[in-house]
Amino acid sequence: MTSSTSSAIRTRFAPSPTGYLHLGGARTALFSWAFARHHQGVFVLRIEDTDLERSTPEAVQAILDSMQWLGMQPDEGPFYQMQRMDRYREVIAQMLKDGTAYYCYSSPEEVEAMREKARAAGLKPRYDGTWRPESGKALPPVPANRTPVVRFKNPQEGATGWNDLIKGPISFDNSELDDLIIARPDGTPTYNFCVVVDDWDMKITHVLRGDDHVNNTPRQINILRALGGTLPQYGHVPMILGPDGEKLSKRHGAVNVMEYDNEGYLPEAMINYLARLGWSHGNDELFSREQLVEWFDTRNLTKSAAQWDPKKLNWVNAHYIKQSSNEDLAERVAPRIRQRQGDPDAINLQVVMGLLKDRAETLNQLADGAMLFCAPYTAASPELQAEHLDEAARSLLADFAKKARALPDWTTEALDALIKDMLSEHGVKMPKLAIPLRLVATGQKQTPAIGAVLAILGRERVLERLSAV
Structure with a gap:
């Protein structure tokens, strides 16, 4: 098979399924994918599974799942080296x-x-x-x-x-x-050889990979020359370091990429953050997948190691959560509520997302917050009730219930106005009414803005809980 004379750009990502796809591998895949997309080229996925002792079907599936989650579907492949032995x-x-x-x-x-x-x-x-x-x-x-x-x-x-x-x-x-x-003596080919034949047969024009491969490159070039193949252009990306400056490891969060899905990170936030680890476009910190593809240029890849910063990732993720529609967030968070034994259909989840999303860093935080509305109601502990539901508080709640029942509209604005009027009428500060209201309506002392919470819970539910005390 001879190398192509076509000028089409072809990149590849070639992980070994001896473990899950980690952050360094995901970033390498992202750069190869973005480079191919920028040039309207072809992105190839190749599974280098010749290490029979360490390669597992589970690891292969984890790689495919991670690529799917990150939205980096290949144009060709996955190809498997074990199927190319002949x-x-x-x-x-x-x-x-x-x-x-x-x-x-x-x-x-x-x-x-x-x-x-x-x-x-x-x-x-x-x-x-x-x-x-x-x-x-x-x-x-x-x-x-x-x-x-x-x-x-x-x-x-x-x-x-x-x-x-x-x-x-x-x-x-x-x-x-x-x-x-x-x-080897049993005839199985070695890594450096298989890579060369694959790159040759698949007409790969650009190889972007980790700089731990620099020492392999001259060997691969010499084999490719001996075969009469056309050399791809090589680019070696520096490693990612942990926040402490050491090589990124599991204790820093260098775990299976799908763990970040489990922990409530959005794939678009992960793409944005990974791209900024070793690549830049001016001072832009936040950009869409489409902008990354439009701007991507290997000249903007840095020669120095990048540093993983979990706080920065959380900041980026919080941005994408804020930018997401309430409908989209409700769809993503509903399964997480079910995992917590909650019922996402018990409430208008889109409205709940609108209430919570400005302060959430992850989908899991949204799910935890939504349990206020989606979990079965549990009354506040006797200790909390004894501390905050004295006679004065019960009297305030009775008056609130009476006036709330008469409200023409059960909205956040109407409830906020009622609370404000009551504070003025009774000459008390916000906590004197808000904490007892929270305890009775939700069973919890701390919640988001009480007017919004009561509006979401609905008139019937709130008045029923108030009447119980």
Whole structure:
């Protein structure tokens, strides 16, 4: 399969399903997706599942779920490396035939001894090329009952370099690069080899990935050149650090991306926040997915590591919650209320969202707040009642009930006006009426604005609870 001569931009995200999709992987996927979208190109999803011991179907599903949740559907794929084994074997056979790869019978112990010898001489530890075929060189006798690996015949002269889209020019001396193994003794191909064949076959033009892959890149370039493929452009994104400046880990929140869904973050907020970790458009902090695609340029990716800030994420999420319609929020929050054993249909949930959304940072906070209206009513504790429902308070509540019953309209505005008139008439401050009202109407001492709460609960429910005291 030859590389395309088309100018269409094609990027890829190629996670290994040895664990869940974490924040660093999600950000890499986002940059590759945004770059393809910006150029009206193609975004490919490839699952690199050749690590049979550690790859799991659950991890594959978690990756697909995360991509779906974040709204980064691929244009092609997912492709699975395990389904491409015949193709890899075909390419290896051709390389053996062409002399760009060779069988190596050195045992792991012998290779380790070579590395030790190099270390002792102050050199970079590496395989010494014992089985590398070269003109005029006699190879050792083939050991009995030993299955060989296949090694790539890496160039030994000159250097391999590229102009990294993010880091700028990078170069490695070929003398420092091993003849790396491209097929194990059982014939299964290795990571660096599969990646090259996949990028070649899938006509990938731009590879954006984490900078932990920088050392793999010269090896992959040399294999691709040996195959006669066209090199993609490479860009290596710096890592994400935790708030303490250390590498992001589980204790910082580097968990399965879907955990952020569980915790009540909006995918659009997550996209916005992840994009700002290492990329910028002037001083813009808040932008839509469409703006990200319109503005995205690899020249605005930073060379330095980004820092994860949970407080900033909460701020971004709060912004998106405020901007969301009450209808949309009600739809997203209803399942979370059910998880809390509440009934989202017990009340006008859209109105509740309108009341709560200006102070909420997550959907879970909205669900917790909505339980005031969606959970079965529980009277305030005897201690709270004894503290706040004295004779004066009961007298105030009786007068409030009488006047509230006569209100022509049961609205927040009408209830607020009634409360204001009563405070003036009885010469008391707000807490003297509001706290007893809250306790009786909701069973709780603290709630959002009492007029709005009473309006949402409805005339019948409020008057029934008032009459009970």
